[in-house]
Amino acid sequence: MNDMRLTEKSVEANDTKISARGVQVYYGDTHAIKDVDVDIADQTVTAFIGPSGCGKSTFLRCLNRMNDTIDVCRVEGNIKLDGDDIYDKRVDPVQLRAKVGMVFQKPNPFPKSIYDNVAYGPRIHGLTRSKAELDEVVEKSLRRAALWNEVKDRLQAPGTGLSGGQQQRLCIARAVATSPEVLLMDEPCSALDPIATAQVEELIDELRSRFAVIIVTHSMQQAARVSQRTAFFHLGNLVEFGETGQIFTNPSDPRTESYITGRIG
Amino acid sequence: MTFGVLLLIIVAIAAAGYVLGRQRARNASGGDTRRLHSLTGYHGQSVMLFSAVPALLLLGLWLLLQPMLIENRVAGMIQPGDIPEGGSAELVMSDVRRVADGLDLVVAQGALNESDLAAMRADLTNVRSRLAEVGVAVGSEISPNVFQAAKEYRRLDTRFGTAMTIAVIAVALAGFALSLRRITPEYRARNVSEGFVLTLFIASSLVAILTTFGIVASLLVESVHFFQLYPAKDFFLSLTWNPQFRGGSDLGIWPLLWGTLYVSFVALLFAVPVGLMSAIYLSEYASKRLRSLAKPAIEILAGIPTIVYGLFALVTVGPFLRDYFAQPMGLGSSSSSVMTAGLVMGIMLIPFVSSLSDDIINAVPQSLRDGSYGLGATQSETVRQVILPAALPGIVGAILLAASRAIGETMIVVMGAGAAAKLDINPFEAMTTITVKIVSQLTGDTEFASPETLVAFALGMCLFVFTLGLNIVALYVVRKYREQYE
Numbered sequence: 001m002n003d004m005r006l007t008e009k010s011v012e013a014n015d016t017k018i019s020a021r022g023v024q025v026y027y028g029d030t031h032a033i034k035d036v037d038v039d040i041a042d043q044t045v046t047a048f049i050g051p052s053g054c055g056k057s058t059f060l061r062c063l064n065r066m067n068d069t070i071d072v073c074r075v076e077g078n079i080k081l082d083g084d085d086i087y088d089k090r091v092d093p094v095q096l097r098a099k100v101g102m103v104f105q106k107p108n109p110f111p112k113s114i115y116d117n118v119a120y121g122p123r124i125h126g127l128t129r130s131k132a133e134l135d136e137v138v139e140k141s142l143r144r145a146a147l148w149n150e151v152k153d154r155l156q157a158p159g160t161g162l163s164g165g166q167q168q169r170l171c172i173a174r175a176v177a178t179s180p181e182v183l184l185m186d187e188p189c190s191a192l193d194p195i196a197t198a199q200v201e202e203l204i205d206e207l208r209s210r211f212a213v214i215i216v217t218h219s220m221q222q223a224a225r226v227s228q229r230t231a232f233f234h235l236g237n238l239v240e241f242g243e244t245g246q247i248f249t250n251p252s253d254p255r256t257e258s259y260i261t262g263r264i265g
Numbered sequence: 266m267t268f269g270v271l272l273l274i275i276v277a278i279a280a281a282g283y284v285l286g287r288q289r290a291r292n293a294s295g296g297d298t299r300r301l302h303s304l305t306g307y308h309g310q311s312v313m314l315f316s317a318v319p320a321l322l323l324l325g326l327w328l329l330l331q332p333m334l335i336e337n338r339v340a341g342m343i344q345p346g347d348i349p350e351g352g353s354a355e356l357v358m359s360d361v362r363r364v365a366d367g368l369d370l371v372v373a374q375g376a377l378n379e380s381d382l383a384a385m386r387a388d389l390t391n392v393r394s395r396l397a398e399v400g401v402a403v404g405s406e407i408s409p410n411v412f413q414a415a416k417e418y419r420r421l422d423t424r425f426g427t428a429m430t431i432a433v434i435a436v437a438l439a440g441f442a443l444s445l446r447r448i449t450p451e452y453r454a455r456n457v458s459e460g461f462v463l464t465l466f467i468a469s470s471l472v473a474i475l476t477t478f479g480i481v482a483s484l485l486v487e488s489v490h491f492f493q494l495y496p497a498k499d500f501f502l503s504l505t506w507n508p509q510f511r512g513g514s515d516l517g518i519w520p521l522l523w524g525t526l527y528v529s530f531v532a533l534l535f536a537v538p539v540g541l542m543s544a545i546y547l548s549e550y551a552s553k554r555l556r557s558l559a560k561p562a563i564e565i566l567a568g569i570p571t572i573v574y575g576l577f578a579l580v581t582v583g584p585f586l587r588d589y590f591a592q593p594m595g596l597g598s599s600s601s602s603v604m605t606a607g608l609v610m611g612i613m614l615i616p617f618v619s620s621l622s623d624d625i626i627n628a629v630p631q632s633l634r635d636g637s638y639g640l641g642a643t644q645s646e647t648v649r650q651v652i653l654p655a656a657l658p659g660i661v662g663a664i665l666l667a668a669s670r671a672i673g674e675t676m677i678v679v680m681g682a683g684a685a686a687k688l689d690i691n692p693f694e695a696m697t698t699i700t701v702k703i704v705s706q707l708t709g710d711t712e713f714a715s716p717e718t719l720v721a722f723a724l725g726m727c728l729f730v731f732t733l734g735l736n737i738v739a740l741y742v743v744r745k746y747r748e749q750y751e
């Protein structure tokens with residue numbers, strides 16, 4: 001309980017890691033994100049909640065420019081990482097994505113061995129100097145994703161042969177192994193059982209000591225458990241953004257209240 | 266009655282069967298079609314199938330057997346004296362058929378009527394000039410026996426034709442009546458027509474399989490003949506290919522096999538990298554618009570007849586390679602060479618590799634790309650480390666398809682690499698391949714029953730075994746990768 005109070009204090013002390021101003025996203029003619037302003041604090045877990053199709057994933061993908069890969073998608077507005085505009089012409093999206101890692105809504109392990117899946121990021125970014133070091137990174141990442149015990153005897157087996165929940169944890173391990181500064185997680189627990197969910201939540205809590213974590217979730221309990229701040233999206237608008245405790249106990253917008261209590265969604 | 270009209274009649278009976286079958290089923294149900302075991306459409310379908318399919322099968326079988334039967338009967342009328350010096354009974358029979366067709370024409374044009382024709386005799390009338398008037402040319406003078414045989418041929422042909430028409434229509438009507446009578450509310454028309462369709466599918470796939478067996482069997486039989494005339498040991502182990510018209514030939518397969526492999530290897534060495542890289546460009550880098558223009562443009566290459574490629578090899582690539590590469594490097598002075606045929610064949614194969622690989626790369630799920638980009642990988646890292654491994658089984662398939670095309674190619678080799686069988690490493694030397702030699706041995710003017718001709722079948726057999734082996738390896742590779750990645 002003491003810890004709780006400590007973290008709550010630290011929230012205010014943390015610097016802003018990402019700041020977004022006036023973000024608009026269009027898919028062709030569809031206006032998916034409407035004028036969103038958000039500040040993501042460093043070393044904090046921020047939860048994005050909202051009904052299906054409200055634009056949570058879309059906004060998340062703006063933060064590491066994954067939307068660049070969609071032809072019809074157009075992003076306007078201003079998003080800064082550590083004070084630098086990430087949509088500036090001089091920014092290399094590849095480097096940006098190494099800093100802002102992502103776990104996708106659907107597990108997407110590569111058709112490679114479990115080991116190679118986790119080692120993928122460290123290898124392409126040259127993060128390790130020796131095989132032993134790489135082994136160590138792989139093991140540590142798998143342990144943090146609560147997968148190590150299940151796969152330690154078959155690291156050379158294909159990652160696609162794992163169960164859905166195991167695949168999702170593999171993808172988390174893969175993202176963690178690249179040591180990003182910000183980790184974007186799009187419903188990382190939607191395919192997991194309660195035990196694995198608890199382990200991933202523990203991981204998120206641990207990651208917070210070093211990264212800024214943004215998690216999209218449909219579970220109010222999860223948002224309340226793991227996050228310090230919560231943003232509520234509705235139909236492409238950011239309706240409310242503030243400290244998790246306040247959003248869940250005392251929302252200022254009626255839409256937030258009805259969503260949290262289960263009346264819209 | 267002509268064949269087309271007969272077909273139309275069967276179709277009409279079947280269509281009537283469909284309509285009447287449905288109607289009868291509806292009547293049998295007493296107005297409430299839910300009482301029927303099957304929907305009325307299935308009742309109609311079963312009547313239609315039973316009317317049309319047996320009749321069509323009979324028709325096909327009859328058309329296949331009729332010429333054989335007639336020729337058997339007519340052949341008896343030809344005396345040994347009617348066969349000219351150096352000719353054969355078969356040639357005379359084809360004369361008979363020609364004359365019969367000619368007489369049909371004469372009658373059709375009204376120059377003669379049937380009774381005149383019956384009275385006409387070859388020793389009194391000049392049949393040959395009569396036929397020439399209607400545009401049918403007959404090589405030699407027509408002997409009375411041949412003329413009588415032709416008349417008999419015509420008579421039998423009409424007779425059999427009438428019999429066929431009657432039999433086929435009878436079968437169609439019988440099927441129609443029987444299946445229509447069977448319709449009751451309990452009749453399981455759905456299961457019956459499903460079963461019928463299933464049998465049809467099985468029969469169709471049997472046709473394909475049996476044809477393959479037929480091809481192999483005919484190759485095998487002639488190959489056995491060849492090996493009775495020529496020792497297998499020499500064929501498989503001799504390093505020289507030197508067929509002679511008067512026997513005593515050396516028919517070793519190695520120079521040809523070497524040529525085949527060498528030309529195919531050069532072609533693939535060129536086509537695989539180029540095709541694969543253009544596939545990667547098209548699927549990963551090119552904009553949608555560019556892709557929609559470039560892909561068909563590349564596929565046009567696949568539509569060019571190989572003889573045109575052959576011309577290109579002969580007049581452009583061959584001399585170019587000779588003047589700028591072979592001669593300056595002192596590697597020979599022949600414009601037909603392995604290199605010429607290989608390069609041109611490689612160009613021909615590009616669309617096979619690129620178009621298929623492009624489709625396969627496109628089928629790799631976007632989520633894998635996203636996963637890789639999300640970890641900060643560049644486009645080329647993503648292609649090399651994620652997309653190509655995921656697409657590998659399909660790409661291997663595409664390459665092997667190209668390889669079997671290369672091995673079977675004939676025209677480009679004839680015009681690009683020449684026809685000289687040689688075992689050589691120099692790629693600027695003229696060489697030749699198995700397929701080219703199959704053609705030249707079969708079309709040569711040696712006797713059919715000589716080893717020089719029959720060797721074509723043994724060569725064909727080897728080619729078949731070779732590509733079969735290639736396909737088996739391909740299947741094995743593809744399955745192995747699939748196990749690993751699925």
Ligand SMILES: Nc1ncnc2c1ncn2[C@@H]1O[C@H](COP(=O)(O)OP(=O)(O)OP(=O)(O)O)[C@@H](O)[C@H]1O
Nearest residue numbers: 027030032051052053054055056057058059070105
């Ligand atoms: N690739 C795309 N092309 C066109 N429209 C898209 C695309 N992706 C998303 N959209 C649209 O953008 C809107 C927001 O989608 P988004 O995926 O961000 O929703 P979400 O909040 O993540 O929903 P969920 O909770 O179901 O994952 C939706 O209306 C969706 O139809």
Ligand SMILES: [Mg+2]
Nearest residue numbers: 056057105186
């Ligand atoms: Mg989503």
